[in-house]
Amino acid sequence: MINYEELKDKKIAVLLSGGVDSSVVVYEFASHGLHPDCFYIKIGPEEQEEWDCSSEEDLEMATAVAARFGCKLQVIDCHKEYWNQVTKYTMDKVKSGFTPNPDVMCNRLIKFGAFDEKMGHDYDLIATGHYAQTEIIDGKKWLVTSPDPVKDQTDFLAQIYQWQLKKAIFPIGHHIKDEIREIAEREHLINAKRKDSQGICFLGNIDYNEYVRRYLGEKKGNVIEFETGKKIGEHKGLWFHTIGQRKGLGLGGGPWFVVKKDIEKNILYVSHGYDPETAYKQDFKIHDFDFLTEGITELPARVTFKIRHTPEYHPASVEVNGDGTFTIHSDEKIHGVAPGQFCVIYDEQHHRCYGSGEITL
Numbered sequence: 001m002i003n004y005e006e007l008k009d010k011k012i013a014v015l016l017s018g019g020v021d022s023s024v025v026v027y028e029f030a031s032h033g034l035h036p037d038c039f040y041i042k043i044g045p046e047e048q049e050e051w052d053c054s055s056e057e058d059l060e061m062a063t064a065v066a067a068r069f070g071c072k073l074q075v076i077d078c079h080k081e082y083w084n085q086v087t088k089y090t091m092d093k094v095k096s097g098f099t100p101n102p103d104v105m106c107n108r109l110i111k112f113g114a115f116d117e118k119m120g121h122d123y124d125l126i127a128t129g130h131y132a133q134t135e136i137i138d139g140k141k142w143l144v145t146s147p148d149p150v151k152d153q154t155d156f157l158a159q160i161y162q163w164q165l166k167k168a169i170f171p172i173g174h175h176i177k178d179e180i181r182e183i184a185e186r187e188h189l190i191n192a193k194r195k196d197s198q199g200i201c202f203l204g205n206i207d208y209n210e211y212v213r214r215y216l217g218e219k220k221g222n223v224i225e226f227e228t229g230k231k232i233g234e235h236k237g238l239w240f241h242t243i244g245q246r247k248g249l250g251l252g253g254g255p256w257f258v259v260k261k262d263i264e265k266n267i268l269y270v271s272h273g274y275d276p277e278t279a280y281k282q283d284f285k286i287h288d289f290d291f292l293t294e295g296i297t298e299l300p301a302r303v304t305f306k307i308r309h310t311p312e313y314h315p316a317s318v319e320v321n322g323d324g325t326f327t328i329h330s331d332e333k334i335h336g337v338a339p340g341q342f343c344v345i346y347d348e349q350h351h352r353c354y355g356s357g358e359i360t361l
Helices: 020-031 055-068 079-095 102-118 162-167 177-186 208-216
Strands: 012-015 037-042 073-077 125-127 133-137 140-144 221-225 231-235 256-262 267-272 280-291 302-306 314-320 326-335 342-346 352-360
Touching: 012 020, 020 055, 020 177, 037 055, 037 102, 055 073, 079 102, 079 208, 102 125, 102 162, 140 162, 280 342, 302 326
Parallel strands: 012 037, 012 125, 037 073, 221 267
Antiparallel strands: 133 140, 140 352, 221 231, 256 267, 280 326, 280 352, 302 314, 302 342, 314 326, 342 352
16 A cells, blocks of 8 residues: 655656546546656557547547646657567567567666666656555565456566566555446546457557568468477468467368467468467576666576466465576476476466566476
């Protein structure tokens, strides 16, 4: 829980998206007599094409919320930074056959990155509507999980830099989603009944495959059954598929699972039957581990982890390798471990988040 008394002398910026979560953040501050400056980060489609983008409506909602609670609202254009940094990262990864996470990098590079360069550096704290919390433990600031396991977003924040975590504040992180809706309805917020946005961070309803197609086009190749070497279809580009994928393959006689990608030969390997052994991994390496808390440089021997945005945390032990990488030894076999994904590491109670590293196979 946040001690608002301690914030009275702080300069606070709120990133207001137009959604219900960040709107309740502004309400929380206002209900404690604080009126922080609000900022709407504008991205929009590249070339300003007519993609299905709800940003106009977002800005209207954000404007109404800021006005209602007596806060200034400023629009900050991070259009160039988004396309030059987040899109470049995403396309470089998928071209190399990896599974990127643009939303994770968006937090590091845009919300707590480009925004800080443009405006955030003038503020002591940057508040967002993420379902996450921070806690001071032994004098150090930690990112800790939210009580709503389905909505918890610590995994999306696990690549931010230590200086960014120091400035971050998450005023609704101690709530579960239903409570946020209840507050919004009770206070008659304009967007109380508005649906949560789907799709990629900042890009409205743009589908991930559409986003990739827009940049990389299509590159047809064979789909081959892993066990038999038999061709069973064609794919439109390896970058549309990820290890462990089961839906959207368009193959008859399923279920089929993606188990391997051969980048050089442009072959997608799939396996038949339910959850084949080949799609599972128990041990995998992670590199470039990003420690979130200043002064923390080691992982405990026993941890829990996530490799995708799900409510489950998997128990594991950690092996430290001589080259600065770690090997994760999961207690159970994990489905769909793919290089390029972030493995987010928590303590055994999945309370404190240590940070994340990229999976390498």
